[in-house]
Amino acid sequence: MRVAGENSDWWRDATFYQVYVRSFADSDGDGVGDLDGIRERLGYLELLGVDALWLTPFFRSPMADHGYDxxxxRDVDPLFGDLAAFDRLVAEAHHAGIRVTIDLVPNHTSDQHVWFQEALADRLGGSRDRYIFRPGRDDGPPNNWxxxxxxxAWTRLDDGDWYLHLFDARQPxxxxxxPDVRADxxxxxxxxxxxxVDGFRIDVAHGMAKPVDLPDMDLRAGNRIGQHDLFDPRFDDDGVHDIHRLTRRVLDEYPGTMAVGEIWVTDxxxxxxxxxxxxxxxxxxxxLTLARYxxxxxxxxxxxxLDTAAxxxxxxxxxxxxxxxxREAxxxxxxxxxxxxARAxxxxxxxxxxxxxxxNGAELGLPNxxxxxxxxxxxxxxxxxGQIRGRDGCRVPLPWEGEEPPFGFSPGANPWLPMPPEWAKLTVEHQLEDADSTLSLYRQAIELRRTHPAFTGDELEWYGAPAGxxxxxxxxxxxxxxxxxxxTPVPLPAGEILLSSGPLTDRRLPPNTAAWLAR
Structure with missing residues (x-):
């Protein structure tokens, strides 16, 4: 059963909380977060005041890319629990008034998926048609992606065929x-x-469709994120929209559900x-994520x-x-x-x-x-x-309590990534006792956002303001x-001060500080 009010578009002003499942809370002592760990910490999420969760992949996976393979x-990896654990989590979250959305990974599978294993074993039987296999070109890959x-982006098999993987070779x-891909x-x-579940986050929502002729890309595009005019046929092909229409047709049969896309398109x-x-x-x-401070x-x-949304x-x-x-900090x-x-x-x-x-962890002010x-x-x-350090630095498990690692994250001693001892002052336990902590700031801000009448209206107007x-x-x-x-400090405009990210003196806003006012 879903949360009451299932026919409403509840997400319009919702505060979602992304749970990186393996780093949130470990219930069984193996050093990896799991579904029961999340369920046991639902009280914290209620206290924080969030409306909905987004759970990163917890499906069966060899974990070459931590679940995105x-x-x-349609099953839970034993590392994270089982379907019964998932059902318990959803039921208790809904009872607490928190909706649950989950990740979907439709661009690729693991190379251990039964389909890909069939494709490896059956070159001529049609199994490879579910993936993108091509003959090579000039004794090299089919194109320059x-x-x-x-x-x-191509890996060659011993039989001479190449298969496409926009990410790791273990993610074809x-x-x-x-038709099998769409039906599945x-x-x-x-x-x-x-x-x-109340909805989905669609991974690589701009990437599933590929142009039929797989033309070469402009290599100057590289892996650039953000606005550019260079030719990159790997992403944003028009065919992707038919896939999203399929998603919407299904969701429309389940009132009160939604989908959000990971769309790295800035035009x-x-x-x-x-x-x-x-x-x-x-x-x-x-x-906003890409913008400098x-x-x-x-x-x-x-x-x-705002213009894009409008x-x-x-x-x-x-x-x-x-x-x-x-991480922003x-x-x-x-x-x-x-x-x-980051507080500002x-x-x-x-x-x-x-x-x-x-x-998860932004509300604690965690750094990389x-x-x-x-x-x-x-x-x-x-x-x-080894030239790219990767993303592990923003995925270190959350510190909950105590004075030394693993800070209550796990009843075991070794979390899947090492936790720095200096996080003792950033634990949930420590910050709940400090009215000036980053966690306290987030709790106040989320509560005001949910309850104060000033937080209405979909349009913004800009005031004149000093440089910077x-x-x-x-x-x-x-x-x-x-x-x-x-x-340098600047004067605040007229209005009742609701909250500030740092201390104020004589209605002056210090550097690197933000404030909310109402009038």
């Missing part, structure tokens, strides 16, 4: 022109919807296509995101971090400066109209961790010959958010 999309994880890309995807959607008109009424409900717009750049990112007629979707990017300067700026940006983000996704070479597990590190600063106002409710990204 799926061998069975490169993998997001580094190196060629599916051929979405094949629909079966997976219905399997989890019938178990009560506003192209991105808006994914959000048409018969496609995805929401789409991550990563402009600079008032002009941040304002430009906000405006562009063009599509949907709510904007905001996030500052996830399991693939450097490090990205904005590291150390005390980065932590201060939390108010900027949570003050905006629309949907907010928080990455420099993971030693011996502990690194990200395939990016190995495919790049900005101030926006929510039309309708009247919330004012002011950010001082400069080096």
């Amino acid at each position: 799926v061998s069975d999309p 490169i993998s997001i994880f580094g190196g060629s 890309d599916l051929n979405w022109a094949h 995807y629909e079966r997976t959607l219905r399997f989890w919807l019938d178990r009560g 506003s008109e192209r991105l808006a296509l994914y959000l048409r009424p018969d496609e995805l409900h929401l789409g991550f717009n990563f402009r 600079d008032a002009v750049e941040l304002r430009t990112a906000i405006d562009a995101s 063009l599509a007629g949907v709510q904007p979707t905001w996030t500052l971090s996830n399991h693939d990017v450097v 490090t990205r904005y300067g590291d150390g005390p400066l980065g932590a201060q700026r 940006m939390a108010l900027v983000e949570l003050g905006l109209p629309g949907v907010v996704y928080l990455y 961790v420099t993971v030693p070479d011996w502990a690194i597990q990200d395939p990016k590190f190995f495919r790049s010959g 600063c900005f101030a926006y106002r929510r039309k309708g409710g009247g919330l004012i958010c002011v950010l001082n990204a400069s080096d």
Whole structure:
């Protein structure tokens, strides 16, 4: 059973919390987070005040890419529990008023998936048609595409055929022109919807369809993220929209469910296509994530995101971090400066109209961790010959309590990634006792966002502000958010001060601080 009010578009102003499952809470002492660990910490998520969860993949997988290489999309990997554990989690979350959304990985499978194993064993029987196999060209790969994880996007088999993998060689890309692929995807959607999930996050939502002739890419595009005009046929092919229409047709049969796409497309008109009424409900717009800590750049990112949402007629979707990017406390300067700026940006983000996704640990102000070479597990590190450190630094398990690792994350002694001893002051236990902590700031901000009448209205207007600063106002409710990204204090505008990311003196906003006001 779903949360009451299932016929509403509850996600329009929801605060989602991304749970990186293997790093949230370990219930059985093996050093890896699991579904029962999440269930046991639902009280914390209630206290934080979030509306919904996004769970990263927990499906059966050999874990070459920590679950994004799926061998069975309709079962739980024993590392994380079983279907009964998932059902318990959903039931208790719904009882607490928290909705549950899960990741889907439709671009590729694991090389251990039964389909790919059949393809390896049966070259001429048609099994390879479910994937993208091609003969080579000039004794090399079929085209010049490169993998997001580094190196060629093609791997050659001993029989001479090549198969495509936009990510690791152990993640072969599916051929979405094949009817079996579409039918199996629909079966997976219905399997989890019938178990009560409230929606999905679609991984690589801009990447499933490929042009039939697989033309060469402009290698200058590389793996660049963000706006550019270079030819990159690996992504954003028009055929992807028919796949999202399939998703929407199924979801429309389950009132109160939704889908959000991971869409690394920054052209506003192209991105808006994914959000048409018969496609995805929401789409991550990563402009704010990509923006530097600079008032002009941040304002430009906000405006562009709002424009895209308005063009599509949907709510904007905001996030500052996830399991693939450097945490904001490090990205904005590291150390005390980065932590201060990350607190300010939390108010900027949570003050905006629309949907907010928080990455687990952001509410604790966790920084990235420099993971030693011996502990690194990200395939990016190995495919790049150690040149790319990978994403493990933002995936270190959460510290819950105590004075030394594993800080209550696990009843065992060795979490899957090492935890720094200096996190003793960042534990949930420590921060709950400190009214000035980052966790306390997030709790207050989320509560105000949910309950204060100033947080209404879908449009913004900008105030004039000193250099290095900005101030926006929510039309309708009247919330004012002011950010001082400069080096000197600035006066606050008129209004009742609701919350600030740091101490104020005589209604002056210090550097690297944000404040909320209402009038």
